[in-house]
Amino acid sequence: MRYSQLFGKTSKSIPSDADSVNARLLTQGGFIQKEISGVYNYLPLGLRVLTKIQNIIREEMDKIGGQEILMPALTQEESWVTTGRHTMDVLFHLKGQGNTSLVLNPTHEEVVTPLAQKYIFSYRDLPFSVYQIQNKFRNEARAKSGLLRGREFNMKDLYSFHTDENDLNQYYEIVKQAYFEIYKRLGIGDITVLTFASGGSFSQYSHEFQTLCESGEDTIYLCEKCQLAINKEIIDIQKTCPKCGNDNLKTVKAIEVGNIFKLRTKYSKSFNFYYSDKNGQEKIVEMGCYGLGPSRTMGAIVESCHDNKGIIWPANIAPYQIHLIGLDLHDEKIKLQSVDIYQKLIEKNIEVLYDDRLDVTAGIKFADADLIGIPTRLVLSKRSLENGGIEIKKRNEEKSEIISLDFVFEKIV
């Protein structure tokens, strides 16, 4: 991609309404643009990052047998009345043709349970799991912190269905491991911990994944002896580790980036979702649900991975792998050489953003590269050529080096 053609521009000034690091840097870098409070447009750079996060999640869900589907955001309110959750305060209500009552779904138990019920009748059909990656709607009383708490946000939600609790428990552990793998691949594995979840009606059956971060909304207690983490809300008073008894828990701030629940039979009961066992007896279906929000995770990654110049993307989710800067491009020879490198990178399927602008100074190009945060920066200029080739520098390192043009591709791959 040529920078001169890219839709979305960087901005030197801080947006007046950016209330968090992720909102500020993502907006200034041209990744996202706010539409209304808690709702964002994704520009090409932002969509590339979001898509990469989604694809990593997708691969890990597929590995554990999740089958991808897509459910509608817009559905009848009726199912919500069935479960009694139609009074939920974050639910968006609207009217359709003929004055029908509709909702924009904030989560999909009310959709997936009746859907599964249309195909699942026997123990032979169980267990199975489906997931989707889709936008959710929650009418938050107060949207805030950029991508961290939105009114429309992207979510991966996996639902599993089982013959009995034991089978649910086994799958729950499999999903837990898949989540660890996802955070690892997203580049935040070492700062993301499993915690006993707060609140909710199934607290003893749920866990959260929390990314440690100063700007996080949640406070959790970390036991450094046994690596256990607990959300502040559930042990606010005793402050002792329920596993090893350690009473010296460390208090840290964190952002919730995933949440897994054993729903058990809460929803299958509401919808009368039964199956026939081996003996032809009717049994209730056990369910689990597992959420992981790509958009919120993207925000959390920016909160954790940045410096005073801009974003520092983990390589797996960076919008491009190489940020190629051409300087002295008025010199026709240098221009041709940089275009040549750009095209060779494309031929080798290396994602490259090529800053081909003729009318801006080197300083602007460097500042933009730091802001956008692509892992590897290449600079081709009169100076670099005089010094023997092209300069290579990692976004997260200070030093740079000159490498011969003949070796540049080996160095990158």
Added chain:
RNA sequence: CGGGGAUUGGCGCAAUUGGCUAGCGUGCAGCGUUCGGGACGCUGAGGUUGCAGGUUCGAAUCCUGUAUCCCCGACCA
């Protein structure tokens, strides 16, 4: 949902107690000089000051209503 602050060219801001043709920076367009860490000069385009009423000789400024954004809190399967 309670309390507070804000809204002025694309973006960031200014405009004494109501008073000249609403300014500045940045960005944008053109010309020239620059050219490795957000260079400089000149020229130019771009605003019925969120919206709707009201007070006044005169409103960005005062009053009423309304919308939106942000903050604090409550809330957050």
